[in-house]
Amino acid sequence: MTEEELYCIGCGAKIQTEDKTLRGYTPASALAKGLESGQVLCQRCFRLRHYNQLEKVFATDDEFLAMLDSIGEEKALVVKVVDIFDVYGSMIPGLHRFVGNNPVLMVGNKVDVLPRSIKPSRIKHWMMKQARVAGLRPIDAMLVSGKKATNIDDLLEMIEKYREGRDVYVVGVTNVGKSTIMNQIIKAATGNKEDIITTSRFPGTTLDQIRIPLDDGTFLIDTPGIIHHHQIAHVLSEKDLNLVSPQKELKPVTYQLNPGQTLFLGGIARFDYISGERASFTCYFNNDLKIHRTKLENASAFYEKHKGGLLQPPNEKDSPSFPDLVKREYMVKEPSDIVFSGLGWIAVHKPGKIAAWVPEGVDAVIRESII
Structure with a gap:
């Protein structure tokens, strides 16, 4: 690692070559090439930019609260991802206080592993009820499978319906499959003939948000996962x-x-x-x-x-x-x-x-x- 502090041009994370599990990691060989070209990217942003692969990144409680504060000050649609098998543990404490007047769309992941005897409408009703207990007032809910891409196209349509020309923030705690869903959204959108999402550049912030440009000048923003300390993971x-x-x-x-x-x-x-x-x-x-x-x-x-x-x-x-x-x-x-x-x-x-x-x-x- 060089003595000079370097930062990823994609997400703003401080570049480091020691620990691939931490933000800002890039292999030493890739760093050398980046320095030559003047385009230093962390491994996460490199894979997103070139392969549409979105890797997990986590935030500390303080970083996440700072990010939530910024969401409440903007006009945006908030997409809250939860694990159907751990909805209670998937809730972000105090989220309702930070989103302000912005609408919240609930997305339940892992619908593919539910027994067929369970009606999706009942799951959605129950999920909305759990959200209200947590202080949220979701405008709608969608059940998806990040693993099998189930209902991803429907989710894109629902996001487009409710965002009304605003930015979209996708939030969730760790281990709910948020990054998998984001990957599927990117794949579905870039494969669309109308080219909904442009994948030529992915600028971000020091909080490791990944801002994916939409054609109307707004952004689909992937946020770092916050650690919920009561998860069995x-x-x-x-x-x-x-x-x-x-x-x-x-x-x-x-x-x-x-x-x-x-x-x-x-x-x-x-x-x-x-x-x-x-x-x-x-x-x-x-x-x-x-x-x-x-x-x-x-x-x-x-x-x-x-x-x-x-x-x-x-x-x-x-x-x-x-x-x-x-x-x-x-x-x-x-x-x-x-x-x-x-x-x-x-x-x-x-x-x-x-x-x-x-x-x-x-x-x-x-x-x-x-x-």
């Missing part, structure tokens, strides 16, 4: 996270439980049926996640004996600092879902007392049944 290794993150259409599994029985979700979480009548409980998790049933009275000893072995993930080698499980009790009076943030949910069909155990710092919430 922060307590699992990337390898273990891949084992529990839904990749295909979920195949629900129903268990008949008596009071005093426990379900272990691998070694990541636990569900106790404490009291009530014999009842069925339907589990909506990644198809490869192993679920083990045991007696509640022996559950804690069972966990201590088998975690990292029979009960995994997490694998202690891959996630050595996995936190202890903490207990959340609920008295269920009507059909409800117990959501394990970032994992999936268990549908409770009859009244009873239950408990959800999740890694310390990770959220578990109860919601109205979506089926």
Whole structure:
């Protein structure tokens, strides 16, 4: 690295050659070529400019709040991306205070892995309700799949409908698939005969926004993801996270439980049926996640004996600092879902007392049944 401080001409990030996981990274060989040409780009902007590839970039809380302040001062459409399997954990705290009078469009990602028995209209209704609980008043909602490009063309049309000649800011916490969706938007738009998005240049700011010019002089702006500290992604290794993150259409599994029985979700979480009548409980998790049933009275000893072995993930080698499980009790009076943030949910069909155990710092919430 040279002693002189260099900055990316695409996004304004300080250029560095040491850590490819941090902003401003560029290989030393690419930096040398950039210095020769006078066009120094970080690897992220280089790949976006030449290959339409958009890589993840994260912001600190202070940086993100500063960026949100700037959005509220402008006239723009805000596109809020959430993970359908972790809507609560996908919410940006205080977002409603920063967007000002700007309209917010909710986009739920990973629709491709929802069971076909779930009606999209119900998911959209529930997602809008969750947004209102968080203080937002979305003008509309769309369900998409960044992975399979499902409904991306419809999303483009909806954005065009609501932006009314304004800039568009795409915001989201980390691990919701925002960059994947942005990639699909770029691919769909640049492949359109009307050439909606011009890809010749991608100027940005020191906050690592990527500003993609639209034909009318406004911008589609990709913002850095903010870290939500209650996501399960922060307590699992990337390898273990891949084992529990839904990749295909979920195949629900129903268990008949008596009071005093426990379900272990691998070694990541636990569900106790404490009291009530014999009842069925339907589990909506990644198809490869192993679920083990045991007696509640022996559950804690069972966990201590088998975690990292029979009960995994997490694998202690891959996630050595996995936190202890903490207990959340609920008295269920009507059909409800117990959501394990970032994992999936268990549908409770009859009244009873239950408990959800999740890694310390990770959220578990109860919601109205979506089926």
